[in-house]
Amino acid sequence: DAKTTQPPSMDCAEGRAANLPCNHSTISGNEYVYWYRQIHSQGPQYIIHGLKNNETNEMASLIITEDRKSSTLILPHATLRDTAVYYCIVRDNFNKFYFGSGTKLNVKP
Amino acid sequence: GAVVSQHPSWVICKSGTSVKIECRSLDFQATTMFWYRQFPKQSLMLMATSNEGSKATYEQGVEKDKFLINHASLTLSTLTVTSAHPEDSSFYICSARDPGGGYEQYFGPGTRLTVT
Numbered sequence: 001d002a003k004t005t006q007p008p009s010m011d012c013a014e015g016r017a018a019n020l021p022c023n024h025s026t027i028s029g030n031e032y033v034y035w036y037r038q039i040h041s042q043g044p045q046y047i048i049h050g051l052k053n054n055e056t057n058e059m060a061s062l063i064i065t066e067d068r069k070s071s072t073l074i075l076p077h078a079t080l081r082d083t084a085v086y087y088c089i090v091r092d093n094f095n096k097f098y099f100g101s102g103t104k105l106n107v108k109p
Numbered sequence: 110g111a112v113v114s115q116h117p118s119w120v121i122c123k124s125g126t127s128v129k130i131e132c133r134s135l136d137f138q139a140t141t142m143f144w145y146r147q148f149p150k151q152s153l154m155l156m157a158t159s160n161e162g163s164k165a166t167y168e169q170g171v172e173k174d175k176f177l178i179n180h181a182s183l184t185l186s187t188l189t190v191t192s193a194h195p196e197d198s199s200f201y202i203c204s205a206r207d208p209g210g211g212y213e214q215y216f217g218p219g220t221r222l223t224v225t
Contacts, residue, residue, distance in 0.1 A: 002152075032212070034213065036216075038153075041200070041219070041221075042218055042219065043113075043115075043202050043204075043216035043217050043218045043219050044153070044202075044204075044216045045216070046213050046214070046215065046216075049211070049212075049213060087152070087153075091212060094158075095141070095206065095212050096143070096155060096158065097143070097155065097204075097214060098155060099145075099152045099153040099154070099155075100152060101152050102152055
């Protein structure tokens, strides 16, 4: 079962930063947080993952709270092509992903 | 990133027939692949874990005799929906983990199954 909860939808203006929150209060000490996004009728696309420290790559930044009970995905300069459903996932000890309901990000011009 | 393909991208079949969906890792060998199902406007639901050279493990509530999984090589897993019915109509997505990388899963583009 999914260990994450996310808001169902968010709006963001094009060019601004999009901050997508995720709660994972029951996460265990060795479980990683992963973020994927899914554009309509396509397979999910990997964005970023982390354990304790904040992470950054060419797509996004991941901020994980010190108690690891929540995290935030940051898209620094959202574009219209970033409109998608964003999934925050806790990888379990068997390397399985249980998807929650995700956040539909609407980037508006 | 690693590339995973699926074939076919969409298929229409008649009720009672069986349909096979292929999942291939194109530039890496995957000892483990996963199969998901997604109904319209819903999230992905994990169906089973496909292990190369051994039996698949199914999630609770997924009928193993209806959804046959074969992982005969390190680059190919197949999902066969047997005796398909209209309620099996869904978007089926596979993923694979590149053991040479981290534990992130790379997803295929999905297969749209419509049972008439």
